[in-house]
Amino acid sequence: MTSFVVKRLLLMIPTLISVAVLVFFLMRIVPGDIVALRFQGESSFASKESLAIERQRLGLDQPIWKQFLVWGGGLLRGDFGTSMWTGAPITEELRLRFALSLQVAVMSTIIAVLIAIPLGVLAALRQDTWVDYAVRIASIAGLATPSFWLGILFILFLLVVFHWLPPMVYTPFWVSPVQNLAQLIWPALAVGYRYSAVATRMTRSAMLEVLREDYIRTARAKGLWQQLILSRHALKNAMLPVLTIIALEFAFLLGGLVVTEQVFNLNGLGQLFVDAVAHRDYTLIQALVMLVAFVFIMVNFFVDLAYALIDPRIRYR
Amino acid sequence: MLLEVEHLSTEFATRGGVVRAVDDVSWDVKEGETVALVGESGCGKSVTALSIMRLVAAPAGRITAGRVLFKGRDLLALSEEEMRRVRGREIAMIFQEPMTSLNPVLTIGRQMTEGAEIHLGLAPPASRDRAIELLAMVGIPDPGRRLRQYPHQFSGGMRQRMMIAMALACRPALILADEPTTALDVTIQAQILELMKDLSRRFGVAMVVITHNLGVVARYADRVNVMYAGKVVERGTARKLYRNPRHPYTLGLLRSVPRLDEPRRERLAPIEGQPPDLTRLPAGCAFTPRCAWRVTRCPVDRPALAPVGDGEHLSACWEAVHVGREREAVR
Ligand SMILES: Nc1ncnc2c1ncn2[C@@H]1O[C@H](COP(=O)(O)OP(=O)(O)O)[C@@H](O)[C@H]1O
Ligand SMILES: [Mg+2]
Numbered sequence: 001m002t003s004f005v006v007k008r009l010l011l012m013i014p015t016l017i018s019v020a021v022l023v024f025f026l027m028r029i030v031p032g033d034i035v036a037l038r039f040q041g042e043s044s045f046a047s048k049e050s051l052a053i054e055r056q057r058l059g060l061d062q063p064i065w066k067q068f069l070v071w072g073g074g075l076l077r078g079d080f081g082t083s084m085w086t087g088a089p090i091t092e093e094l095r096l097r098f099a100l101s102l103q104v105a106v107m108s109t110i111i112a113v114l115i116a117i118p119l120g121v122l123a124a125l126r127q128d129t130w131v132d133y134a135v136r137i138a139s140i141a142g143l144a145t146p147s148f149w150l151g152i153l154f155i156l157f158l159l160v161v162f163h164w165l166p167p168m169v170y171t172p173f174w175v176s177p178v179q180n181l182a183q184l185i186w187p188a189l190a191v192g193y194r195y196s197a198v199a200t201r202m203t204r205s206a207m208l209e210v211l212r213e214d215y216i217r218t219a220r221a222k223g224l225w226q227q228l229i230l231s232r233h234a235l236k237n238a239m240l241p242v243l244t245i246i247a248l249e250f251a252f253l254l255g256g257l258v259v260t261e262q263v264f265n266l267n268g269l270g271q272l273f274v275d276a277v278a279h280r281d282y283t284l285i286q287a288l289v290m291l292v293a294f295v296f297i298m299v300n301f302f303v304d305l306a307y308a309l310i311d312p313r314i315r316y317r
Numbered sequence: 318m319l320l321e322v323e324h325l326s327t328e329f330a331t332r333g334g335v336v337r338a339v340d341d342v343s344w345d346v347k348e349g350e351t352v353a354l355v356g357e358s359g360c361g362k363s364v365t366a367l368s369i370m371r372l373v374a375a376p377a378g379r380i381t382a383g384r385v386l387f388k389g390r391d392l393l394a395l396s397e398e399e400m401r402r403v404r405g406r407e408i409a410m411i412f413q414e415p416m417t418s419l420n421p422v423l424t425i426g427r428q429m430t431e432g433a434e435i436h437l438g439l440a441p442p443a444s445r446d447r448a449i450e451l452l453a454m455v456g457i458p459d460p461g462r463r464l465r466q467y468p469h470q471f472s473g474g475m476r477q478r479m480m481i482a483m484a485l486a487c488r489p490a491l492i493l494a495d496e497p498t499t500a501l502d503v504t505i506q507a508q509i510l511e512l513m514k515d516l517s518r519r520f521g522v523a524m525v526v527i528t529h530n531l532g533v534v535a536r537y538a539d540r541v542n543v544m545y546a547g548k549v550v551e552r553g554t555a556r557k558l559y560r561n562p563r564h565p566y567t568l569g570l571l572r573s574v575p576r577l578d579e580p581r582r583e584r585l586a587p588i589e590g591q592p593p594d595l596t597r598l599p600a601g602c603a604f605t606p607r608c609a610w611r612v613t614r615c616p617v618d619r620p621a622l623a624p625v626g627d628g629e630h631l632s633a634c635w636e637a638v639h640v641g642r643e644r645e646a647v648r
Contacts, residue, residue, distance in 0.1 A: 214417040220372055221412075222432045222483075223404035232431075236422050311422055312467040 001308070001315060008304055012297050019293040020075065020286075024068050027282050034084050034280040035060065058084050071286065080287035085279045090287045093272075098291060100170055101268035103180075104187055105253035109246060111192025112199055117242070119196075120203020121230070127208060135200065142197035148259040150190040155263070158186075168265045187264045191257060195249050202245045206238040213237070236310055247303045251296040255288065318386070319523050320346040320369070320491055325383035327361075327368045330376075334596035338364040340547035341382070343622075346491065351517060351524045353534040353555070355570065356544035359592055362527045363413075365544075366493045370410055371400050388490070406436040409484035413496035415476035419468040425479060426464030432486045451482035455512060474505040481513060488520065495527045510537050531567070532574035535559045543567045546593050546603035549622060553630035563625045563632035563640055565610045602634070610636045 035054045039046035055061045059070065074081050080090035123135040158164050166186050171179040210216065211234055219233045258270035269288060276284040308315045327339040339361045346352045354362045367373045369385050371392065385392040392403060404410075412418040420428060429451070430444035439447065445464065452460035455478040468476060477497060484492050494513065498506035514537050517524045528534050534541060535555045543551040543558070543566065551564035562568045569588035590607035599605065601616040608615065612635060622633045634640060 214412060214414055215420040217372060218410075218412060218418045219420070221370055221404055221410040223401045223406055223436060224431060225401070225435070228431075228435075232423070232427075233420050237420070313421060313469050316467070316470070 004308055004315065005305065008301050012301065015297055016290075016294065020072060020290060021068075023286050023289040023293075024071065025064075027280075027285055028064060030280070032280060033060065034058070034282060037280050038085075071283070075290065080290075081283045083281055083284045085276075085281040085284065090284055093284075094269075094287065094291065096170070096172070097267055097269050097272055099172060100184075100266060101254055101257070101270070102295070103173065104184055104191070104257065104266070104268065105250055107184060107188035108191040108195060108253050109250050111188055112196040112249070113246060115193065115196035116199035116203050116246075120200045120242075121207055121235070121238075123200070123204040124207035124211065125230075132204075135204070139197035139200045142194050145194060146259070147187075147190040147194045147257075148263045150193065151187055151260055151263040154186045154190060166264070170267060183264070184266075187257070187260050187266065191253060191260060195253065198249070199242055199245050202242050203238065206241045207234065210234045210238045240307060240310060243303055243306055247299045250299055251292065254295055255292045318345050319348045319350075319388065320525075321384075321386040322365070322369065323384045323386065325365065325368055325385065326381045327364050327373055327378060328381050329378045331596070336595045337547050337598060338378075338595060339368060340598070342544070342547070342549050343383075344542045344549060344552065346523050346525060348490070349517070349521045349523050350540065351514070351526060351538045353538035353541040354525060354527045354544060355529065355531050355534055355541055357529055357570075357588075357592055359595075360544045361547040361595075362529075362544055363495050366410065366495050366525065366527060369493065370404055370408065372404075402436070405432045405489070406487045407489050408491045408493065409487070409489040411477075411480050411484050411492060411494040411497045413499055415473055415480055415500060418480065419476060421468055423467075424464065425466055425468065425471070428468075429464065429479070429483050429486060432483065436487045447486065448482070451485055452479065454485075454516070455479070455482045457482075473501055474509065477501060477505075477509055478512065481509070481516065485516065485520065485522070489522060491523045491525070492517070493525045493527070496529070497526070498533070499528070499530075506533070513537070530574055531559075531570045543570070546598060547595060548603070548633065550604070550633045551631065552622065557630050561630075561641060563630060563637045564634045565608045565636075565640055566604050567632075568640060569607075610634070610640055612636060 035051055035058065039051055039054065052061070059067060062070075071081065078091070080094070082089050083093065119135045119138070123132045126132050155165065158166065167179055167183040170183065173180040216229060216233055219229045224233075255269045255273050257268060258274055260266075261268045261270045269292070272284070273288055275281070276288060321343075322345065323343050325339055325342045326337070329336040329338055342361075342365060344352070344354075354365060356362055364373060364378070367378075368380050369387075369392065371380070373380060380393060383393070387403065387408065392400065395403070419425075426445065426448060429448040430439075430441065433439045433444045433447055434441070437444075448464060449460045452463060457463055457475060457478055463471075471479060477500075481497075484494075497513065498509050501509060510533065513524065513526075516522070526534060526538055531541070531543075535558075538555045541551075541553060541555050541558045542549045543564065545566050551558065551562065551567045553563075558567060559571070562571055566588070569586075573585055573587045588607060593599070593603045593606070599616060601614070601619050602608070602611075605611050605615040614635060618635075620633045620635050620637075622631045623637070624630065625632050625637045632640070
């Protein structure tokens with residue numbers, strides 16, 4: 001088990017290096033650079049010289065491999081550099097936004113799991129009955145409903161029924177848990193419901209498959225209680241594919257909630273991502289991609305770990 | 318009588334029609350006796366065993382008629398909860414595929430002890446001791462360490478030994494063994510059968526051994542039921558059936574397996590033709606198209622299981638009195 005963990009952790013290093021190389025060079029292949037964008041707006045008449053001076057200031061006149069080494073060196077020290085657009089230190093900028101996005105993503109995932117697993121199991125147990133159909137309708141509705149729209153409904157509902165609006169300013173959890181949750185529970189519910197849909201379907205089909213396995217028949221032939229068969233013999237096996245789906249969705253939740261963030265006035269990573277791309281803010285995009293990639297790789301690591309803990313055939317390989 | 322299966326019928330609703338997997342079948346098992354259920358693949362052996370345990374896959378599968386009297390109680394009339402208390406406690410089952418019949422993510426110990434914990438109320442240390450004792454009894458070395466392992470760390474033969482130990486955990490009165498050795502090597506098959514025979518004697522537990530190999534079964538069973546297309550076509554003591562089969566199908570089965578007790582005069586001959594489609598069973602005897610002894614009434618008139626010679630030997634064949642190994646050469 002220890003060697004398994006060490007091996008996985010070591011494998012992260014080449015992955016992260018590949019991501020760094022890819023994002024760095026791909027960004028520079030995309031046409032239109034930040035300097036041109038800044039000085040040559042719709043009605044710009046900046047001179048060639050001022051463009052060159054700006055390039056020099058941002059270090060964009062250096063050979064590309066040198067730029068990469070400078071940036072990579074910073075990364076190794078945990079320094080993302082400064083934003084090319086605003087000049088602000090990126091690490092500072094990201095800290096709160098990352099905390100917020102991570103919290104929303106974690107809460108949404110927890111809510112999605114809390115919805116998906118009981119409903120998926122129930123649908124499997126009551127296959128082809130009205131319960132199954134009701135669950136199916138609920139999950140298809142979830143898929144078809146944009147979470148920002150659901151978020152708007154939540155806000156309207158709270159306003160109309162309770163004459164109350166969730167806080168509009170972010171309070172970190174460690175400052176005031178109540179304030180923090182009062183603001184973030186709504187987007188987490190809206191997003192969690194939507195992302196429970198796929199996991200619900202996956203739980204249902206994995207459960208149906210497992211319930212057809214021979215070892216479930218063996219468990220029944222032993223005279224075990226139905227609940228014990230489900231909780232001890234079936235659920236563990238059915239969780240493996242569900243885990244993968246949930247992990248994949250988690251990575252998306254971290255950076256992909258642009259509109260939902262706007263609806264709830266959250267300064268998360270989503271809007272920052274969009275702005276950074278629009279501005280060709282190389283350093284900021286690089287920092288964001290590295291951050292999301294890192295979280296994604298960590299999540300995958302924990303999924304692998306969970307797989308190994310659940311399935312001894314992987315652990316002992 | 319320990320177990321009496323009376324007029325049991327089980328059907329499956331499929332796209333192709335209603336499969337009559339078990340069709341009005343009756344047989345019984347005495348205390349401590351070993352009874353074999355023999356027949357080609359697909360003749361309804363497993364479904365019979367699963368029907369007794371009431372584990373036929375619902376909703377497609379349904380027991381449509383009959384009674385299953387176990388110690389005089391009709392299992393088919395029990396509530397689901399009452400039936401659960403019979404499973405594993407009074408009737409245990411051993412399955413064909415030791416690979417897939419054990420849960421890959423639970424330890425051997427967990428799977429061995431849960432039955433005794435639930436049915437006998439044993440606390441974990443006691444159920445563990447019992448599991449160790451049982452594993453040792455079925456010939457698994459170092460059982461204490463083995464309990465902490467997972468099924469994939471066991472060989473096929475060991476897994477089947479463990480399944481046998483698991484079946485014995487609550488000291489059931491009856492064990493249904495569905496092709497317990499089919500997935501194993503020939504040498505290991507013999508060991509496992511020996512072990513089962515030995516244990517059934519030691520504990521006085523009755524056994525129903527399901528197999529498609531009549532040659533195997535003759536050495537281990539007291540009585541044999543031969544099944545064809547969901548019906549019992551011949552029944553008798555293993556010795557009688559082996560020496561003097563009275564149904565053309567049994568005769569065919571015997572000719573298709575190697576015999577150890579006589580010189581190889583003839584080559585092994587599998588029965589020609591295919592088993593019938595269970596959704597469209599003929600009015601007469603289902604074996605007719607494959608039968609060398611058929612007479613005019615066979616396709617239209619189904620013979621009932623009736624005594625030939627003494628009352629212990631029954632055959633469902635119009636020509637039962639003529640059918641026989643010694644007469645085969647004459648035809
Ligand atoms: N779950 C099922 N659905 C439909 N048909 C089934 C099912 N299980 C068994 N059958 C049919 O019942 C018949 C008897 O099967 P089975 O008892 O498994 O045969 P065997 O004698 O080889 O154990 C077969 O024709 C099979 O196709
Ligand atoms: Mg079978």
